[in-house]
Amino acid sequence: MADARTQPRVVVIGGGFGGLYAARVFRHQPVDVMVVDRTNHHLFQPLLYQVATATLAPTDITAPIRWLLGRQRNTRVLLAEVTGIDVGRRTVTCDDGALTLEYDYLIVAPGSRHSYFGHPEWEKLAPGLKSIDDAIVIRQRFLLAFERAEKAATADERRAQLTFVVVGGGPTGVELAGMLPLIARHTLPDEFRDMDTSTSRILLVEGGPRVLPTFSEKISGEAQRELEELGVEVRTGSIVSRVERGAVYVGDERIDTASIFWAAGNQASPLGKQLGVPLDRVGRVLVNPDLSIPGHQEVFVVGDLALMGPEVKRVPGVAQGAIQSGKHAARNILRLIERRMPTAFRYRNLGDLATIGRHRAVAQFPTFEMWGKPAWWFWLFLHLMYLAGFRNRLSVFVEWAYAYFRYGLGARLITARSKDM
Amino acid sequence: MADARTQPRVVVIGGGFGGLYAARVFRHQPVDVMVVDRTNHHLFQPLLYQVATATLAPTDITAPIRWLLGRQRNTRVLLAEVTGIDVGRRTVTCDDGALTLEYDYLIVAPGSRHSYFGHPEWEKLAPGLKSIDDAIVIRQRFLLAFERAEKAATADERRAQLTFVVVGGGPTGVELAGMLPLIARHTLPDEFRDMDTSTSRILLVEGGPRVLPTFSEKISGEAQRELEELGVEVRTGSIVSRVERGAVYVGDERIDTASIFWAAGNQASPLGKQLGVPLDRVGRVLVNPDLSIPGHQEVFVVGDLALMGPEVKRVPGVAQGAIQSGKHAARNILRLIERRMPTAFRYRNLGDLATIGRHRAVAQFPTFEMWGKPAWWFWLFLHLMYLAGFRNRLSVFVEWAYAYFRYGLGARLITARSKDM
Numbered sequence: 001m002a003d004a005r006t007q008p009r010v011v012v013i014g015g016g017f018g019g020l021y022a023a024r025v026f027r028h029q030p031v032d033v034m035v036v037d038r039t040n041h042h043l044f045q046p047l048l049y050q051v052a053t054a055t056l057a058p059t060d061i062t063a064p065i066r067w068l069l070g071r072q073r074n075t076r077v078l079l080a081e082v083t084g085i086d087v088g089r090r091t092v093t094c095d096d097g098a099l100t101l102e103y104d105y106l107i108v109a110p111g112s113r114h115s116y117f118g119h120p121e122w123e124k125l126a127p128g129l130k131s132i133d134d135a136i137v138i139r140q141r142f143l144l145a146f147e148r149a150e151k152a153a154t155a156d157e158r159r160a161q162l163t164f165v166v167v168g169g170g171p172t173g174v175e176l177a178g179m180l181p182l183i184a185r186h187t188l189p190d191e192f193r194d195m196d197t198s199t200s201r202i203l204l205v206e207g208g209p210r211v212l213p214t215f216s217e218k219i220s221g222e223a224q225r226e227l228e229e230l231g232v233e234v235r236t237g238s239i240v241s242r243v244e245r246g247a248v249y250v251g252d253e254r255i256d257t258a259s260i261f262w263a264a265g266n267q268a269s270p271l272g273k274q275l276g277v278p279l280d281r282v283g284r285v286l287v288n289p290d291l292s293i294p295g296h297q298e299v300f301v302v303g304d305l306a307l308m309g310p311e312v313k314r315v316p317g318v319a320q321g322a323i324q325s326g327k328h329a330a331r332n333i334l335r336l337i338e339r340r341m342p343t344a345f346r347y348r349n350l351g352d353l354a355t356i357g358r359h360r361a362v363a364q365f366p367t368f369e370m371w372g373k374p375a376w377w378f379w380l381f382l383h384l385m386y387l388a389g390f391r392n393r394l395s396v397f398v399e400w401a402y403a404y405f406r407y408g409l410g411a412r413l414i415t416a417r418s419k420d421m
Numbered sequence: 422m423a424d425a426r427t428q429p430r431v432v433v434i435g436g437g438f439g440g441l442y443a444a445r446v447f448r449h450q451p452v453d454v455m456v457v458d459r460t461n462h463h464l465f466q467p468l469l470y471q472v473a474t475a476t477l478a479p480t481d482i483t484a485p486i487r488w489l490l491g492r493q494r495n496t497r498v499l500l501a502e503v504t505g506i507d508v509g510r511r512t513v514t515c516d517d518g519a520l521t522l523e524y525d526y527l528i529v530a531p532g533s534r535h536s537y538f539g540h541p542e543w544e545k546l547a548p549g550l551k552s553i554d555d556a557i558v559i560r561q562r563f564l565l566a567f568e569r570a571e572k573a574a575t576a577d578e579r580r581a582q583l584t585f586v587v588v589g590g591g592p593t594g595v596e597l598a599g600m601l602p603l604i605a606r607h608t609l610p611d612e613f614r615d616m617d618t619s620t621s622r623i624l625l626v627e628g629g630p631r632v633l634p635t636f637s638e639k640i641s642g643e644a645q646r647e648l649e650e651l652g653v654e655v656r657t658g659s660i661v662s663r664v665e666r667g668a669v670y671v672g673d674e675r676i677d678t679a680s681i682f683w684a685a686g687n688q689a690s691p692l693g694k695q696l697g698v699p700l701d702r703v704g705r706v707l708v709n710p711d712l713s714i715p716g717h718q719e720v721f722v723v724g725d726l727a728l729m730g731p732e733v734k735r736v737p738g739v740a741q742g743a744i745q746s747g748k749h750a751a752r753n754i755l756r757l758i759e760r761r762m763p764t765a766f767r768y769r770n771l772g773d774l775a776t777i778g779r780h781r782a783v784a785q786f787p788t789f790e791m792w793g794k795p796a797w798w799f800w801l802f803l804h805l806m807y808l809a810g811f812r813n814r815l816s817v818f819v820e821w822a823y824a825y826f827r828y829g830l831g832a833r834l835i836t837a838r839s840k841d842m
Contacts, residue, residue: 040564040835057480064833066612076614079568079835099572132834143461147500151520191487193497412485413553414461414500 007032007074008337010330011092011103013082013271015042015065017319018109018303018326025330027072031337034101036094038081040064043132044387046319047396049172051135052261053179054143054412058132060396061387082110085274087296105298105333108271108285109326112304112317114168115265115282122243126260129172138261140414142180145259147414150194156256162200163257165248167240168264169206170213171318171354174223176261177204178356181230203233205250207264210236212354212362214316219362222371226360240264266317268305275299280307289344291329297336300329308345315347324348355379428453428495429758431751432513432524434503434692436463436486438740439530439724439747444496446751452758454496455522457515461485461500464553465808467740468817470593472556473682474600475564475833479553481817482808503531506695508717526719526754529692529706530747533725533738535589536686536703543664547681550593559682561835563601566680568835571613577677583621584678586669588661589685590627591634592739592775595644597682598625599777602651624654626671628685631657633775633783635737640783643792647781661685687738689726696720701728710765712750718757721750729766736768745769776800 008031012019015037026033041062050056066077078101080094085108092101114128127137142164149161162184166177184200204211204227210220211227211234224234235250242249248260268283277293278286284307287293291300303322308315315321325345332342351365353375361375370378380400387396429452433440436458447454462483471477487498499522501515506529513522535549548558563585570582583605587598605621625632625648631641632648632655645655656671663670669681689704698714699707705728708714712721724743729736736742746766753763772786774796782796791799801821808817 040568040833057478059478059834062834064612067833070612077612078572079565080572144500147461151499151501191485191491191498412461412488413480413483 008104009034009102010105010107010333011036011101012107012109013037013085013092014109014111014303015039015077016045016109016111016303016322018111018322019107020065020068020326021323022107022109022302022326022330023069023075024072025327025334026075029074029334031074031105031333033072033075034078034103035065035069035075036078036080036082036092036101037065038079039131040066040079041132042068045130047383047387048129048132048135049176049179051132052129052138052142052176053183054139055179056396056399058136060399062132082271085271087275087293087299090298103298105336106300107326107329107333108275108299108301108305109303109322110269110271110305111322112266112268112282114262115267116262117265119243122262125243125245126167126248126262128262129176138176141259142261143412143414146188146192146197148258149197150192158195159201160246160256161258162195162197163203163255164200164259164261165203165205165255165257166261166263167205167248168262169204169208169211169234169236170263171352173204173206173263174211174227174354174356176263177202177232178227178230178360181232182357185231201233202231203235203250203255205238205240205248206234206236207239208236215352215354215362215364216369219364219369219371223354223356223362226356226362226371230357230360266304272301272305275301290332290342291325291345292332292342297342298333300332302326302329308347316352318352320350321347353379353382429525430455430523431526431528431754432457432522433528433530434458434506434513435530435532435724436460436498437466437530437532437724437743439532439743440528441486441489441747442744443528443530443723443747443751444490445493446748446755447496448493450495450755452495452526452754454493455499455524456486456490456496457499457501457503457513457522458486459500459502460552461487462553463489466551468804468808469550469553469556470597470600472553473550473559473563473597474604475560476600477817477820479557481820483553503692506692508696508714508720511719524719526757527721528747528750528754529696529720529722529726530724530743531690531692531726532743533687533689535683536688537683538686540664543683546664546666547588547669547683549683550597559597562680563682564833564835567609567613567618569679570618571615579616580622581667581677582679583616583618584624584676585621585680585682586624586626586676586678587682587684588626588669589683590625590629590632590655590657591684592773594625594627594684595632595648595775595777597684598623598653599648599651599781602653603778606652622654623652624656624671624676626659626661626669627655627657628660629657636773636775636783636785637790640785640790640792644775644777644783647777647783647792651778651781687725693722693726696722711753711763712746712766713753713763718763719754721753723747723750729768737773739773741771742768774800774803 010031010033012035023035044061047061069075083096084093116122145161149158152158166173180202185198188197212220238250272285285301287301287306293299302325304317328345353363355361359373361379363370363375431454433456444456465482468482490496504517505514537543566582570579573579587594601623606619609618633641633644659671693706706722708722708727714720723746725738749766774784776782780794782800784791784796
């Protein structure tokens with residue numbers, strides 16, 4: 001792409017929370033910005049489990065990155081997959097070399113995938129929940145499970161189809177597991193004549209001693225109690241030792257199930273390797289306090305790919321961590337351009353929230369904790385406020401109002417491709 | 422599936438307009454009904470082009486068949502593909518023999534696919550628009566075309582990416598072609614810095630002498646004029662002679678394009694062959710005046726698969742044709758159960774509508790014709806009224822209001838799988 005630029009060029013890899021909020025800092029600033037993402041949309045990841053459970057439509061929680069940055073005249077958006085970074089020559093290659101971008105400053109914000117603890121072959125059997133495609137896959141598998149249960153030839157087969165196992169007791173796992181009993185016991189029973197969907201069994205398996213390990217012990221206990229009230233079997237201190245077609249092994253116990261959903265562990269983007277700096281065990285880049293990488297003060301890593309050094313408080317892999325680090329890296333770039341010293345990043349804990357089905361949630365803030373119904377309403381309010389873009393907010397509001405008053409699910413769509421699953 | 426039924430068993434193949442409205446006739450009637458469809462959803466097909474053009478989300482125009490029939494206690498729904506019909510033994514086999522259903526009465530309403538005029542190999546290059554999957558494919562191709570145009574290495578390549586060819590001048594082709602100029606000239610220009618999307622070229626190719634051939638000549642002319650005002654090149658009397666990757670041949674002229682969308686011709690479902698009765702050239706079943714098939718008064722064919730005999734007025738392949746014939750077949754089954762004579766079907770022409778972009782439409786009713794802005798508002802009102810289910814109606818209303826006031830597109834989602842297209 002030919003262009004004659006005189007301003008410093010900033011390339012931002014990734015249009016998630018880290019990349020998008022970084023790019024927005026450059027509005028009206030004397031830089032040329034290029035945001036590269038392999039999808040055309042920004043994803044509001046905290047609500048992804050609602051797409052997976054057919055409450056929201058994929059378009060409710062996505063917005064085109066071009067549209068979100070459309071009025072920012074100094075910023076361009078490119079749909080391409082970054083396949084190489086050369087920090088020596090200051091270039092980023094896309095689509096296996098089809099396109100090369102030069103930069104003066106680089107922000108790397110590619111996010112992460114789930115970690116299958118050395119068993120990548122489990123991914124096909126136990127889909128994760130990171131992208132909108134993941135959510136569509138989970139939605140289709142879970143809707144198909146009920147369809148197949150009705151057609152099951154034996155009672156054992158039906159029981160396996162009506163058993164759902166969620167692996168990982170972090171916020172995603174808790175929120176996903178919390179939705180399933182509602183659907184099985186409230187939404188679907190009327191629609192199946194030959195079986196009782198409310199007999200469905202939902203398990204949440206967590207390797208550590210408690211669910212929501214980043215929350216306080218009190219809040220963890222409250223969350224587990226609320227899940228159990230809904231009818232979720234919570235298994236803490238339980239390691240998944242094996243996944244095969246039709247079954248998962250928790251320790252030595254074999255559980256027959258057609259639906260295993262993975263919400264455990266994080267594996268950083270392989271792009272970290274391209275930077276030529278030390279990585280930790282899960283592939284994260286050990287960044288300087290100002291978020292730049294060792295030896296290259298013009299290259300910044302933010303979000304899930306960044307591992308702050310021991311002198312900085314660990315930044316959790318949540319939206320706020322990505323947003324705050326993205327903004328900070330962008331501001332440091334502006335400081336460098338003005339020949340000022342970059343500043344160290346400090347994570348400001350704004351609080352954590354997790355919702356558990358209907359009317360139940362837990363919330364933990366620096367100065368207070370909440371649970372039950374008030375926390376749920378608070379969660380609802382916050383998420384409607386934060387959703388990117390007016391349109392999605394209104395549309396989500398309509399879907400939620402429908403789900404709330406009618407126990408309905410607005411987005412129960414199985415597309416033809418899912419038949420092969 | 423084991424069950425002890427004493428009432429007559431009706432199997433309905435297909436949950437589209439024909440099958441769904443047939444099934445609804447049996448509410449509170451002394452029959453057991455089984456509706457079989459290979460998808461889990463009913464599709465509001467008249468708005469499919471709005472999904473293809475990213476205005477509506479797939480879930481806005483679909484609703485689970487189970488949910489639509491959930492309160493009809495004598496009716497069950499089965500997600501399965503019908504692979505065989507044995508009218509002698511009165512059985513329907515599903516999923517290649519995995520499941521066999523017995524019936525006393527059968528309604529066959531499987532719909533149709535587009536016809537590629539003896540060139541099935543064109544389908545991959547020129548996707549049709551019949552299912553929600555089709556619409557998602559077209560949406561992704563058309564959104565990707567702009568992304569690829571921006572990355573294009575040469576002016577020729579960019580021009581080809583910005584050329585869109587719609588084949589077929591019926592309502593679907595006209596409505597699809599009418600949306601594209603709006604998007605290229607109003608929605609997208611602000612979001613692409615390196616090219617002018619309003620230079621996009623949109624062609625509508627029709628083999629016959631005029632667009633909308635089922636409408637009056639006056640209305641056809643009006644529709645063509647409105648399309649041309651929007652900037653669509655309308656080519657009537659033009660036959661597509663060849664389709665290849667990156668180009669379509671209209672007569673002898675080669676048009677370089679990355680986006681060919683097919684809305685021409687109909688090919689009836691191959692299920693018609695299973696009935697052992699005469700079919701016409703495109704695979705439709707020649708039914709008796711009461712919609713039953715020759716030799717089997719208990720088997721009815723409705724919707725796109727049915728070809729009414731010469732004594733009956735031809736029924737157009739639109740939603741109303743399927744709805745009316747579906748209802749009539751169901752009522753005839755009830756008459757047979759009551760040992761009364763079935764009655765002949767008569768199509769009642771309620772009128773035809775086609776919308777052309779924004780503020781433009783044509784409508785033709787038995788007693789009046791409309792075009793321009795009034796026809797467009799009328800179309801909007803009618804479609805909101807007819808949409809199946811309150812939830813979708815509200816959600817569609819929100820999307821349309823957004824699109825209307827902001828020239829925005831609410832559903833511009835490219836999913837990862839589309840990369841391979």
